[in-house]
Amino acid sequence: MRSLTVVGPSRVEWREAPSPELQEDTDVLVRPIASATCDLDRRLVLGDSPFKPPYALGHEAVGEVVATGDAPCGLRPGDRVVIPWHISCGTCAECGRSMPGACRSVHRLASYGNTAGGHWGGLFDELVRVPWGARNLVALPPDVDPVVAAFCSDSLVDAYRTVSPPLAAQPGATVLVVGGTASLGLLTVLSAVALAATEVFYVDRNPRSVQTAARLGATAMLITSYSEPVSGVFDLTVDASADTEGLRRALKSTRPGGTCVSRSVYFTEPALPYLDLYASGVTLVTGPPHATPHMPEVLRLLSSGALDPRPVLAGPYSYDEAPEVLRDPPPGKPAFAHPRAGAA
Incomplete structure (x- = not known):
């Protein structure tokens, strides 16, 4: 088979x-x-990671079931399914706590599309x-x-779950998203607006992303540096910058007793403004998205039209x-489709 590598x-x-x-x-081939x-x-394509190539790329996909093992699974060939980024057993203590991204039955961070927890292939693979x-x-x-549903394997569920628990605990909270990544910050804006946050602010150094955030309903501001002060403090701040200075900006902009969620992946140890955190009592939340338990909820929102991530889509x-597009990716979130994707 072909594997994007x-x-x-x-x-x-x-x-x-x-x-x-x-x-x-219990296996299923998709x-x-x-x-x-x-x-x-x-x-990963640029080489900005600790993973040694070659390895298969991709951890977001929708597929068709090809074959199932002998254990009953309720799936049949031809069924269309969303494949989560993580490998998880569904029965260990962590899976039982709705944390399949921390499954104890496999190596830590076992997933498609990289070698953090072993080689599991990639979700561009033909099988x-x-x-x-x-x-x-x-x-x-x-x-x-x-x-669009392929986004649910990771990033859209990640964005939605970043804001949904804090907004459920404090309806109408104010939100600041510190952007910098190509799509996660924008998907977070989309989710916060859908969940009726009182105000959603977005800052980024990328003019195109600032324009998109404004179209999605945020008050958006172009900055030249993450060290620039942001007016006000916020109940919930989100680091989607993939820049350690962006993380610091998010933390320093959080209201005392508020929550800062970092959804960036850092391969170094970022320095934290500890005294600021100590003085303000900010709760810092991080960790991988646990996709499977929350996919049905996000898929329902896609079906109803309450969430529409197409403004962030590049392609399909x-x-x-894929090789040419990923070597020089466009703005937004590139997606790819097989001709079969249009025929249920």
Whole structure:
């Protein structure tokens, strides 16, 4: 089969790889029909990560079930499903706490599209093995576009869950999103607006992202540096900058007793303004998104139209175009579709 493979800095290409097979009774084989890239994938292609190539790329996709193991799973060939980024058993203590991204049955951060927790292939591959498929795969509603639903594997659920618990605890809270990544900050704005935050502010050094955030309903401001002060303090701040100075800006802009959620991935140890945190009692939240438990909720919002991430979408492109697109990605969130994606 073909596998989209990172082979070096700014080098990504289709390579031949062995097709996966059913190994356990609980396995499910899935053929991706729509795949998306998250902001982290841009860094992986550039070589800005500790992962040594070659490795398969991609951890967001919708696919069609090809085969199932002998254990009952409620899935049949042809069923369309969203594939989560993480590998998880669904039964360990952490999975039982709705934290499958911290599953104890596999290596830490076991996932598609990188080698943090072993080699599991990528979600651009022509065929993917999903362990414990019945507990991980989520059925695609028939009225939801597979290309948009692919966002639910990781980034859209990540953005939604970043703001939904704080806004549920404090309806109408004010929100600041410190952007800088290509799409996660914008998806967070989209989610906060959908959840009726009182005010949503967005700051970024990218003029195009600032314009998009304004169209999505935020009060958006172009900055030249994260050290620039932001007027006011906010109940909830979100670091989606992938810049340690952006994280500091988010923390320093949080109201005393408020919450700062960092959804950036750092491969170094960022210095924190500890005395500021101590003085203000800010709660800092971080960690990977736990996709499967929250996918049905986000898919319902997509189906109803309450969430519409298409303004952040780039493409869809064909799978054949993936190497060229990812070497020089456009603004937004590139997505790719197989011709089968348009025919349920």
